[in-house]
Amino acid sequence: MPNDVYNGIVLRVTDYRESDRILNILSRERGLIAVTARGGRKPNSKHVAFATQFVYGEVEVNERFGKLQLSSSAVMESFYPVRESYEQLVSATRVVNAAEHVSEKDQPNDELFVLVYNALSVIAYGGNDPKDAELCFMAKLLRLCGYAPTLTRCLKCGRDLRAEKEVRFSNSLGGSVCGLCGSAFKTVSTLTLEALRRMMLIDVSEMRRVRLPEKVRAELEPLIYNYAEFVFEFTVKR
Ligand SMILES: [Zn+2]
Known part of the structure; x- marks a missing residue:
């Protein structure tokens, strides 16, 4: 099965098992997705730069039994x-x-x-x-x-409130x-x-x-x- 490619922002990072990371990503193509970066916590991991909160980038993901795994990642903006x-x-x-x-x-x-x-x-x-x-x-x-x-009229009596101070x-x-x-x-x-x-x-x-x-x-x-x-x-x- 071909891998899927998504553009997304890492909203949250959760450490998982000994060296994995689960990334909650807001993807443009699919909304919120949870992706496991295997070995993502190891300093020499190929995913270490991407597997960080706030990072925006492109990911390639493979899906097995409904679980998404990161196969490649490229940081486009780390903010x-x-x-x-x-x-x-x-x-x-x-x-x-x-x-x-x-x-x-x-x-x-x-x-x-x-x-x-x-x-x-x-x-x-x-x-x-x-x-x-x-x-x-x-x-x-x-x-x-x-x-x-509602910000400009009273929600109860309907009066216009724009001329009021408070x-x-x-x-x-x-x-x-x-x-x-x-x-x-x-x-x-x-x-x-x-x-x-x-x-x-x-x-x-x-x-x-x-x-x-x-x-x-x-x-x-x-x-x-x-x-x-x-x-x-x-x-x-x-
Ligand atoms: Zn009123």
Whole structure:
């Protein structure tokens, strides 16, 4: 049987047996795949460069009894600088963890693949605060998965909220609520919601231009992760 070739990003690496590695790869052609790199932990292994988190490359895989084994691998982009600072590493790790959570086995999702690739690229090479690319990734991921929150009108009374300075945000209702309808929910500035709205809408190629004001970044991070944890049912390490 001929081997299959995939382009993919290594989202997670798990050590297995004495010297093997299992790679959870987001492939462009087949969605999430788990591939065993036999001997992938040995320093002289031909797979040692590829069998590393965040690496993008081309793999040749053979399938036996439903299990995928790596037969050859070529690194095309290691996103090496994501490992250069703690902040970059945290942002890149959150990107790949969230991507793995929402991706599906054997279900190609080109938009997701392109989003992850661009986010890692901006975190590695963008030169801005990596948190901005990470939050932009999360905003776009929510939208891609059908969870774009409502941000400009009250979800209860329908009132336009764009002229307000502060509104409320409800995870369970899925977005903004006016002060009268949602006094129990947390307040958020409309400036932060506008930043979130723009980040959801921009093209991925524009991600590197995102620069959030400090105040917006500080407010948006807990808001976006509380909401993402609610809709995706996952926990983000903080
Ligand atoms: Zn209202």
